[in-house]
Amino acid sequence: MSKKQARMSPAEYGAWKRAWECYSADPKWREDFLANPAKSLSGFFAISDVYAAFKALGMVCQGKARDRSNPYYDEFMRRYEEIGAAVEAGLGEERFADKRLFRWNRMVLRRARVERRELILQEHVRFFPIVFELSDGCREQCPFCGLAAPPHKGDFLATPENRALWREVLVASCELLGEVVGEGGCYFATEPLDNHDYEKLLADFYDLVGRYPQTTTVLAAQYPMRIRSLMGQMGKERMGLAALRFSVRSLREFHRIMAEYTPEELADVELLLNNAESGTTYSDSGRARGLDLPPGKRRLCYSISCVAGFRVNMARRCVAFMEPELPDEACPTGVRIHEEQYFADVGEYRRILRDFSARFARDTLPEDAPLRLNPQVRVEELENVMVFHGDGVSLRLGGNIHFRRAVRRLMEGAAALPEIFRELGISPLVGAGVRQKLELLYQKGYVRLP
Ligand code: SF4
Known part of the structure; x- marks a missing residue:
């Protein structure tokens, strides 16, 4: 694809993307589409070239080799590559103040790639060195939750005292770890919008770290006003780099989202189609381990955790140092926690970050530990x-x-x-x-x- 190629309008790309999502999420839509593609696509008025849109769906959904330039597929790849380049740049060595953590983080990625070839094929997979959680547990309790998020016990609300601590924690994190702090999210085994003060805490994050972290939510159908306001808060440029993702739990929820948001509004929003009917794989970890899957649905045999470093739970005032592992009986969530410690103030928080990095980010062959x-x-x-x-x-x-x-x-x-x-x-x-x-x-x- 030529770098000079003009971007497709969000309305047109959004319409094609919606057709792709309908194809992937809804077996009935897929069946109708395969019987009569032109008729299924005719409802997407912004699509100007139905034949090219049909070809691009085949390229993306069925993995058919790309044989010629196609405006929809080219736009899809342009966006994919732009997001991948931004992730790579955001997690580059120069963004880490703690170089030992950088080297260990990359070692964990190499180790994970030795263990599962899928992680080699997914070239843009990277592990974040730090994430924050702004709730204790998760209200949603999705049956496919690969992290088996524990039940919700409370939120870290934006009270004056909490906000002061949050801001101190962010400043300390940036000092000790570097600008890379801006790459991790403010959720892990939590649902960000469970916390009604999420947007206020995110504003502090932007103020001190200089970037809005990615938000992934299962509550897009429930909170359209909050979602639209969040889109506005993050702005067009950040939205264009996968700042917002919707996880879809059921076909009913998928149709509610389609009815609530226009294709153009979701042109930059990635949909994680976790409804049972979609072709999306579940990780063989957490609650999904015990799930009976519909025929033909595959399981991923590697961890869905994207953290090799610190998980900071602000509601429990607790820091864990962790890395992804292949899920098995011994490690059912695919997350290995080396150690967790509680902090009362930012002084203790700093000490824990330094201590965990020194003890667990072993970036060279250790003399004192069994290999x-x-x-x-x-x-x-x-x-x-x-x-x-x-x-x-x-x-x-x-x-x-x-x-x-x-x-x-x-x-x-x-x-x-x-x-x-x-x-x-x-x-x-x-x-x-x-x-x-x-x-x-x-x-x-x-x-x-x-
Ligand atoms: S998938 Fe996300 S929203 Fe669902 S239970 Fe797990 S952490 Fe909560």
């Missing part, structure tokens, strides 16, 4: 090399007998580096080459901490 081979990695020993196979990626490493024996030792179970050297009967000096290779495996995610 283990990533359980998702298979090792193949060939004559001159060892091949480490992840899910869709692999790494070939040559090495001497000490390296081979060190890897075999890790295949038996976790061990710290000094322990491995002791068992192999080699000194740290002789083992320098082994250490170098284990460091590489650690950086790439093939070796990890338990």
Whole structure:
């Protein structure tokens, strides 16, 4: 696509996007469309080229190879690439004041990509180093909640005392972590609009951090006035970079949203079609683990958590340090929490941030902690090399007998580096080459901490 290509009008793109959403969310619409595409699209008056719109739906919905320039598909890709570039720039190294946290955050992403090839294919996936929660629990209790959000107990309201603490926490976060704070959201296992003061707290965030974080809500049908006011608060430019997403819980709710908002209003709003009839996958985590899925509905086998760093719950005054894990019996939500601590004031908050970063953001091969081979990695020993196979990626490493024996030792179970050297009967000096290779495996995610 040419960079010089003119943008499509929001009315026309919004109309095409709506057709795409109807196709994805509603089996009856899809059936009618496939029987008579021109008739289904004729109701979208802003679509000026019905044939091209039909072709673009095939390209996006059915993954059909793109064979020629198509104005709707080109606009879709332009927006996708623009949002991806903004995320990449927002999470760049220069935006982190805590470089150790940056390096560890990227290591977690590499480790996750070794474990699941889907995360390699989703090139724009990044993990946020910090998110905030402005409620204790979630009122909505969606049956597909991949994080199994606990029941709602209260909100962090914008009282003068709370607001003063909130502003201090934001300033401290920016000082210790950097501008990257602006990328994370003000929700995680919470529904942002549960908190009636969300918009006021968001205004403070913008005032001190300089950016509106992304908002994802399941309450778009319930609160259209709040949503429109939020759109106005964030402004057109920020809205154009995926600032607002609606999660859709049922087909009925989908139709309520379609009736409430015009296609043009939602041109910049991403719809997460979580209704049972849509083709959208559920994560095999949280409450979705026990759900009976309709035939043909797939499960994602990786975490939906997008945080490798801090989760700050303002309602409970609690900081957790966490990273995504593959969901399983031991980690059903796909979130590993290293530690949680409560804070009474901003002084304690600062101390916790520093302490957690130092103890858990292990960006180089540690001497003092047991290492283990990533359980998702298979090792193949060939004559001159060892091949480490992840899910869709692999790494070939040559090495001497000490390296081979060190890897075999890790295949038996976790061990710290000094322990491995002791068992192999080699000194740290002789083992320098082994250490170098284990460091590489650690950086790439093939070796990890338990
Ligand atoms: S999906 Fe979101 S809104 Fe629904 S229960 Fe989980 S956190 Fe709450």
